[in-house]
Amino acid sequence: MRYALSVLSLIPFFAVMLAQGPGQNPQTGPRSQTRPPVADASPVVPAIEIAPSVTHHTLTLPSGAVTYTATAAQIPLRNEAGEVECRMFYVAYTKDGAEAHNRPVTFAFNGGPGSATLWLHMGSLGPKRAPMNDDGTLPNPPYEAVDNMDSWLDFTDVVVIDAPGTGYSRIARPDLASKYFGLQPDIAAFSSFIRNWLTSHKRWRSPLFVAGESYGGIRGSGLSNALFRSGVALNGFVSISGTSNFMTLDGMRGNDSTYISFFPSMAACAWYHHKLAPRFKDVASVVRETQDWIDKEYAPALQRGDSLSPKEKEHIADKMSEYLGISKKYCLGANLRVTERQMFRELLRDEGLTIGRYDGRLTGKEELLVGERGSGDPSDDATTAPFTSSLNDYLQNDLAIKTDLPYLNSGNVRPWAEPEGSYAETASDLRSVLARNQHFRALYCCGYYDLACPLNGTIYTVNHMGLDPVTRSHVSFQYYPAGHMMYIEKSSRKKLHDDVAKFEADCLSGR
Incomplete structure (x- = not known):
C-alpha cells in the first residue's frame, strides 16, 4: 500500500542487518578481569532464514466451508555460483483436495516501494483480516484477526509475497542492495520467485494471475511482461489502486497530467x-x-x-x-x-x-x-495499528512461525534505482504483453476517494498505451466508494471479491 516511504522505516532494517546473531560471544556483561577477551576476527551475520511452517485450517465462507493448507516459508534467490543472496518470504493458501491444474493461483503483493504485503494479506485476500470498523475507521484496541468472509480462497489459491527487504524477506548482505532495490531488479526478483514457487509446488499447469496494489501496479505491469518473455503466460493482472506511470503522480513544471489525474x-x-x-x-x-x-x-x-x-x-x-x-x-x-x-x-x-x-x-x-x-x-493512522497488531499475532499463533526477525511493514530500500532522467513507468510493458498475448486481461480496481493513486491517472495512462480497439477491450475498470485500500470499507471489500472472482472466471472461460 504505502507509496511514500517514511524515514523512520530506515531504522528497523539496519537494526536487523547489524544485530548480532547466533554464535555471538555469550559474555554479555563486563569483561572478566581474570580472563582476557576473545578476539572475533569476522563480523557475525544475522540469520535471515526462517523454518517453513505448514498448518491446516477450515474457513466457513458464504459459499461453503473451505479446507486449506497455509504454507509460510521463504524461497531463496541465488546467484550464478549458487550462493543465496536473498530470501523472499511468502504465505501460500492452497485449497485441500483441489485439482492443481484446474485451480487458479493468484500471486499478490503491495508496493511502496518498500512496503510489505500485510495490507492485502490482512485486508482482502487471506482467510483472516484486520478487525476494521465497517466504514474503515479505527476500531477500539486491542486487535485480533477475524475470519474474512470476503477471502479470495473460494475462487483461487493465494500466495502473498513480501518484497526483498520488507516483511520477513531479507537480502543476505547490505552490499547486495543494488541487485534487488530498483524498478528492474525488483521485477526480476519477483519473476524468479514465481518461477521457483511454481517448480517447488508443482503448479506449472495451473491458471496464473498476479495482483498488485499501489506501486504493485508498476511491479505487476512489468512482471506480467517479464514472465511472458521468460515463458510464463499469465491469465490476467489485477491492479488494486495501482499506478503504472509515475508521470501522472509526480508533478513538475510543464507536466499537467498530475492535475488531470487528481x-x-x-x-x-x-x-x-x-x-x-x-x-x-x-x-x-x-x-x-x-x-x-x-x-x-x-x-x-x-x-x-x-x-x-x-x-x-x-x-x-x-x-x-x-x-x-x-x-x-x-x-x-x-x-x-x-x-x-x-x-x-x-x-x-x-x-x-x-x-x-x-x-x-x-x-x-x-x-x-x-x-x-x-x-x-x-x-494511515486508521489502519497501521490494527493491521500490524493482528498480523503479528496471526503469524505467531495461527501460522506458527518461529523467528526472532521483526516483521517490517516498511523496509529500507533506498536508494531505489529508476530510469535516469525519466519517470518510472511500466505501462509500456503492460501494453507489450496485452498486444502479444490476446488471451491476457487486465482489471483496474479504483477507489473514488484515493488521493495517492487517483483513478483518473490510471485512466489517463491506459488511454495513452496505444492499444487497438480489440486489445483495449481486454482492459476493464471497477470503482469503489472508498479509498486506496478500498477493502477496509465493508461493502467495497465484498465488491472487490466479487469483481475479481468474475474477472478470473471470465479470463478462464475466454470472455
Whole structure:
C-alpha cells in the first residue's frame, strides 16, 4: 500500500542487518578481569532464514466451508555460483483436495516501494483480516484477526509475497542492495520467485494471475511482461489502486497530467464532506461530470498556461471552486493548479480537520488552522495499528512461525534505482504483453476517494498505451466508494471479491 516511504522505516532494517546473531560471544556483561577477551576476527551475520511452517485450517465462507493448507516459508534467490543472496518470504493458501491444474493461483503483493504485503494479506485476500470498523475507521484496541468472509480462497489459491527487504524477506548482505532495490531488479526478483514457487509446488499447469496494489501496479505491469518473455503466460493482472506511470503522480513544471489525474478524486472527497452544491446526488456523477469538464475545458486551459486571459482564468477558477468546494481565490492563487497535498488541508481547514491521503473520507484533527502541511495522514493512522497488531499475532499463533526477525511493514530500500532522467513507468510493458498475448486481461480496481493513486491517472495512462480497439477491450475498470485500500470499507471489500472472482472466471472461460 504505502507509496511514500517514511524515514523512520530506515531504522528497523539496519537494526536487523547489524544485530548480532547466533554464535555471538555469550559474555554479555563486563569483561572478566581474570580472563582476557576473545578476539572475533569476522563480523557475525544475522540469520535471515526462517523454518517453513505448514498448518491446516477450515474457513466457513458464504459459499461453503473451505479446507486449506497455509504454507509460510521463504524461497531463496541465488546467484550464478549458487550462493543465496536473498530470501523472499511468502504465505501460500492452497485449497485441500483441489485439482492443481484446474485451480487458479493468484500471486499478490503491495508496493511502496518498500512496503510489505500485510495490507492485502490482512485486508482482502487471506482467510483472516484486520478487525476494521465497517466504514474503515479505527476500531477500539486491542486487535485480533477475524475470519474474512470476503477471502479470495473460494475462487483461487493465494500466495502473498513480501518484497526483498520488507516483511520477513531479507537480502543476505547490505552490499547486495543494488541487485534487488530498483524498478528492474525488483521485477526480476519477483519473476524468479514465481518461477521457483511454481517448480517447488508443482503448479506449472495451473491458471496464473498476479495482483498488485499501489506501486504493485508498476511491479505487476512489468512482471506480467517479464514472465511472458521468460515463458510464463499469465491469465490476467489485477491492479488494486495501482499506478503504472509515475508521470501522472509526480508533478513538475510543464507536466499537467498530475492535475488531470487528481482532480476528479479531489472533487469526490469534496462531495463526500458536503462541500458541493445539492445538485450533486452521488459520487459517481461527480466524477463523471468533472471528467467531462476536464476533457472539454480544464485540460485545454492547462495546456495554454500563461496565455490564458484574466477572464478565462476567472472562468476556470469559478468551475474549480464549484467542483472542489474551496474558494475561487484559492484556485486563482494556485494558478489553477491545486495539488492533492494542498487539498488535504484546505478542504476542511475551517473545521480544523485534515483529510486522508489514502482515503479522503477519513479525517484527523489539527492544532492550527494555518499551514500547508497536516500533522499526519488520518487514513494511515486508521489502519497501521490494527493491521500490524493482528498480523503479528496471526503469524505467531495461527501460522506458527518461529523467528526472532521483526516483521517490517516498511523496509529500507533506498536508494531505489529508476530510469535516469525519466519517470518510472511500466505501462509500456503492460501494453507489450496485452498486444502479444490476446488471451491476457487486465482489471483496474479504483477507489473514488484515493488521493495517492487517483483513478483518473490510471485512466489517463491506459488511454495513452496505444492499444487497438480489440486489445483495449481486454482492459476493464471497477470503482469503489472508498479509498486506496478500498477493502477496509465493508461493502467495497465484498465488491472487490466479487469483481475479481468474475474477472478470473471470465479470463478462464475466454470472455
